[in-house]
Amino acid sequence: MSHESTVPGELGDPAVDAAGVPEPGAVTIVVPTFNESGNVRQLLRRITESVPSRLPCEVVFVDDSTDDTPEVVRDAAKDCPFPVAVLHRDEPAGGLGGAVVEGMKAATSDWIVVMDGDCQHPPSLVPELVATGERANAGLVVASRYIEGGSRAGLAGGYRVAVSRAATWLAKSLFPRRLHGISDPMSGFFAIRRSAVTAEALQPLGYKILLELAVRSRPRTVAEVPFVFQDRFAGESKSTAREGLRFLRHLAGLRTASPVARMAGFGLIGLSGFLPNLLGLWALTALGMHYLPAEILANQFGVAWNFLLIEHLLFRERRRHRSGWDRAGRFALLANADLVLRIPLIALLVHRFGMGALSATALALVTTFVLRFAATEALVYLPRGGREAGRPGRASLRGSRTPRRTV
Numbered sequence: 001m002s003h004e005s006t007v008p009g010e011l012g013d014p015a016v017d018a019a020g021v022p023e024p025g026a027v028t029i030v031v032p033t034f035n036e037s038g039n040v041r042q043l044l045r046r047i048t049e050s051v052p053s054r055l056p057c058e059v060v061f062v063d064d065s066t067d068d069t070p071e072v073v074r075d076a077a078k079d080c081p082f083p084v085a086v087l088h089r090d091e092p093a094g095g096l097g098g099a100v101v102e103g104m105k106a107a108t109s110d111w112i113v114v115m116d117g118d119c120q121h122p123p124s125l126v127p128e129l130v131a132t133g134e135r136a137n138a139g140l141v142v143a144s145r146y147i148e149g150g151s152r153a154g155l156a157g158g159y160r161v162a163v164s165r166a167a168t169w170l171a172k173s174l175f176p177r178r179l180h181g182i183s184d185p186m187s188g189f190f191a192i193r194r195s196a197v198t199a200e201a202l203q204p205l206g207y208k209i210l211l212e213l214a215v216r217s218r219p220r221t222v223a224e225v226p227f228v229f230q231d232r233f234a235g236e237s238k239s240t241a242r243e244g245l246r247f248l249r250h251l252a253g254l255r256t257a258s259p260v261a262r263m264a265g266f267g268l269i270g271l272s273g274f275l276p277n278l279l280g281l282w283a284l285t286a287l288g289m290h291y292l293p294a295e296i297l298a299n300q301f302g303v304a305w306n307f308l309l310i311e312h313l314l315f316r317e318r319r320r321h322r323s324g325w326d327r328a329g330r331f332a333l334l335a336n337a338d339l340v341l342r343i344p345l346i347a348l349l350v351h352r353f354g355m356g357a358l359s360a361t362a363l364a365l366v367t368t369f370v371l372r373f374a375a376t377e378a379l380v381y382l383p384r385g386g387r388e389a390g391r392p393g394r395a396s397l398r399g400s401r402t403p404r405r406t407v
Contacts, residue, residue: 026056030103036117050124058083062099064092097209121189129191139196139219144184149226277302303335318381
């Protein structure tokens with residue numbers, strides 16, 4: 001459930017008429033926050049000083065806080081010459097990325113600028129992001145730390161610098177085409193045209209929403225402007241080892257979005273399942289169990305291993321369509337049916353078609369693998385309503401705006 005409050009204001013107010021930017025659209029600044037009460041006053045002050053004199057703006061805070069951040073925003077907004085909204089989420093689905101998508105749905109402007117709430121992204125750059133997008137007719141404008149004139153000075157310590165470099169290299173290596181022309185895919189500071197965003201196609205996980213946008217619904221034309229990453233004004237960084245793991249899961253989900261890539265991942269996960277299978281067989285036979293029942297039980301260790309990895313790496317976005325026990329039961333049934341099917345198939349290929357045992361076994365492995373992959377998608381993770389129910393729509397954000405309540 002979500003709650004939203006708005007401080008009244010009119011984008012057409014003469015005090016905030018656009019000036020100095022070549023024919024810009026108005027801008028909605030989306031700020032995801034989690035316990036940033038010490039920063040929001042300063043952030044709104046900086047926005048007031050640098051944005052409304054050059055183009056009309058509104059600010060939407062999407063808040064997942066457990067502190068008094070929403071109340072601080074509402075109080076600070078009273079002094080702002082532009083509308084300020086607070087959308088508080090009781091359930092922070094998708095993390096920071098999910099918060100940004102909620103803010104995009106609530107936006108009413110032609111341009112949406114996403115920035116952090118810790119004052120490390122300079123609001124003075126917002127008009128330039130929009131102006132660059134207008135001049136280049138771009139759908140996405142990225143504020144980059146890694147082009148001439150940019151700097152990552154605000155990254156505290158060598159550890160965070162190394163992590164940022166590694167994450168950037170990994171993302172660009174996995175998506176060389178989608179991230180072509182984007183030097184800083186880890187940036188959380190960017191502008192995007194609202195008409196260029198396909199809300200239903202986005203499946204954010206964690207805090208790298210630009211990566212999600214670029215891979216799933218990248219606009220045809222992308223521009224960049226340099227920016228200097230500044231020091232955090234107050235509070236502590238929310239970057240943790242847990243967020244790092246979510247980032248890796250996000251990368252895996254993006255990389256396996258296509259059926260071919262998902263099948264390859266399915267095969268690699270299946271191969272990795274041999275390890276727990278063999279370890280289980282060794283442990284059970286060491287305890288004195290006969291090898292036949294030990295093999296049957298050990299196979300379940302491999303099945304469980306495969307299920308956990310497939311759940312979190314390949315079909316994360318489809319898990320909501322069935323209960324966990326339903327998915328696990330169906331997956332185990334298919335995995336064990338694979339063993340039952342393979343032996344008579346090998347016998348058929350050898351005795352009916354005259355194939356050698358080795359080639360027959362190889363063909364049976366490939367055949368049952370493809371069948372098990374297709375059956376896993378269709379019977380375990382496909383929505384009950386059929387294939388269309390699980391396919392992301394292509395609706396623009398224009399048709400999915402969040403209702404507002406003025407206070």
